[in-house]
Amino acid sequence: MSDDATNPNPDRARFRAVRDEFVTQWGTLGGAWGINRTMAQIHALLMVSTDALSTDEIMNELQISRGNAHGNIRDLIGWGLIRSVVKKGERKEFFEAEKDVWKIFCTVVRERKRREIRPAIGLLRDCIDRTEGLDDSEAVAFTKQAKSLCEFVEMADSVLSKVSKSEQSKILPWLLKWMS
Amino acid sequence: MSDDATNPNPDRARFRAVRDEFVTQWGTLGGAWGINRTMAQIHALLMVSTDALSTDEIMNELQISRGNAHGNIRDLIGWGLIRSVVKKGERKEFFEAEKDVWKIFCTVVRERKRREIRPAIGLLRDCIDRTEGLDDSEAVAFTKQAKSLCEFVEMADSVLSKVSKSEQSKILPWLLKWMS
DNA sequence: TTGTATTTTCAGAATTACCTGAAAACTCGA
DNA sequence: TCGAGTTTTCAGGTAATTCTGAAAATACAA
Numbered sequence: 001m002s003d004d005a006t007n008p009n010p011d012r013a014r015f016r017a018v019r020d021e022f023v024t025q026w027g028t029l030g031g032a033w034g035i036n037r038t039m040a041q042i043h044a045l046l047m048v049s050t051d052a053l054s055t056d057e058i059m060n061e062l063q064i065s066r067g068n069a070h071g072n073i074r075d076l077i078g079w080g081l082i083r084s085v086v087k088k089g090e091r092k093e094f095f096e097a098e099k100d101v102w103k104i105f106c107t108v109v110r111e112r113k114r115r116e117i118r119p120a121i122g123l124l125r126d127c128i129d130r131t132e133g134l135d136d137s138e139a140v141a142f143t144k145q146a147k148s149l150c151e152f153v154e155m156a157d158s159v160l161s162k163v164s165k166s167e168q169s170k171i172l173p174w175l176l177k178w179m180s
Numbered sequence: 181m182s183d184d185a186t187n188p189n190p191d192r193a194r195f196r197a198v199r200d201e202f203v204t205q206w207g208t209l210g211g212a213w214g215i216n217r218t219m220a221q222i223h224a225l226l227m228v229s230t231d232a233l234s235t236d237e238i239m240n241e242l243q244i245s246r247g248n249a250h251g252n253i254r255d256l257i258g259w260g261l262i263r264s265v266v267k268k269g270e271r272k273e274f275f276e277a278e279k280d281v282w283k284i285f286c287t288v289v290r291e292r293k294r295r296e297i298r299p300a301i302g303l304l305r306d307c308i309d310r311t312e313g314l315d316d317s318e319a320v321a322f323t324k325q326a327k328s329l330c331e332f333v334e335m336a337d338s339v340l341s342k343v344s345k346s347e348q349s350k351i352l353p354w355l356l357k358w359m360s
Numbered sequence: 361t362t363g364t365a366t367t368t369t370c371a372g373a374a375t376t377a378c379c380t381g382a383a384a385a386c387t388c389g390a
Numbered sequence: 391t392c393g394a395g396t397t398t399t400c401a402g403g404t405a406a407t408t409c410t411g412a413a414a415a416t417a418c419a420a
Contacts, residue, residue: 014314024308034214038409047205050317067412068408091366113314119209158359198387244379245379246381248380271389
């Protein structure tokens, strides 16, 4: 009898251990960037999976509840980082992540712009509008600082737009050349 | 009698209202980027203050406890975003923020590189080392994806290093030209 | 329609992160 | 050395977030 049942490919076991550590740590890192830990873990898991996984498989791999898995999967779809796929002959939904790192980057940039950078610009412009011309030395200093911040954030916004809309093959050579 | 006591410069009151909203909202935005809300608020407050503030003044402005103010002030100093200054004739410590937006940006980039990007690179390299050459198709795919991620993060790290070490006056014109 | 598989929802539980306030430690002039 | 002013610490409390699990809703094949 083959020992596959009791002792399958040992390399697979070693791989699993590394993958699990990767998923866990990636989740922790996500936390530092304001991303829900579980959401980052699911994303990590799908990024390194060769095939699409069902909600149940994700629940099992990460040892989380159905509700938790479901919500974070929906959030990831909302971010555009994963998509649902159908497997023929299966009624379940399966999920797969975009694997291309440059595309992932562009997606994250686009969403963060929309969710956080735009609101920040709105806030700053509003603050400037409402304090511009006030007769108070502190107010004058405030407006000046708000304008500096606004200008900077708007510039960052433009740069990110350009970068995330361009082709990786166009930008990378530029950067590498410039960085030398 | 002048009505200064009962009705001081009304522009100052309007300014205060806007400033308070700015500080509050900036704190909320910080949350989305993994930054403690109070820390972001203190930073916002000091960024738009004309003079350095004491711990007690910060406590009063933000209505927070001494311990909370103290800890977050120390964290901001740890990030290099604010510094303590001495006022002659005063025993208290006062704090002021760097106001130059480009310098703030460079400081944040430097710290985030150190605290999060470097550890991410460490994790990825470790995962690659430990799965390279394993005889398992999933492991091969994992290693490949980890290499892509690692390459990307290392590139981002280099770019950020270059940008944050360069002069604003050198980078900005370049960016603006490139973006046109 | 009916039964089964699957997804979605959400109230309450659990966890985590954050904050408070008071006491201890420290600083420094007198 | 003393004492008032100031900073630091931290045990315990609070608030915010995240997670669970079971029930309800939905989808679909027969």
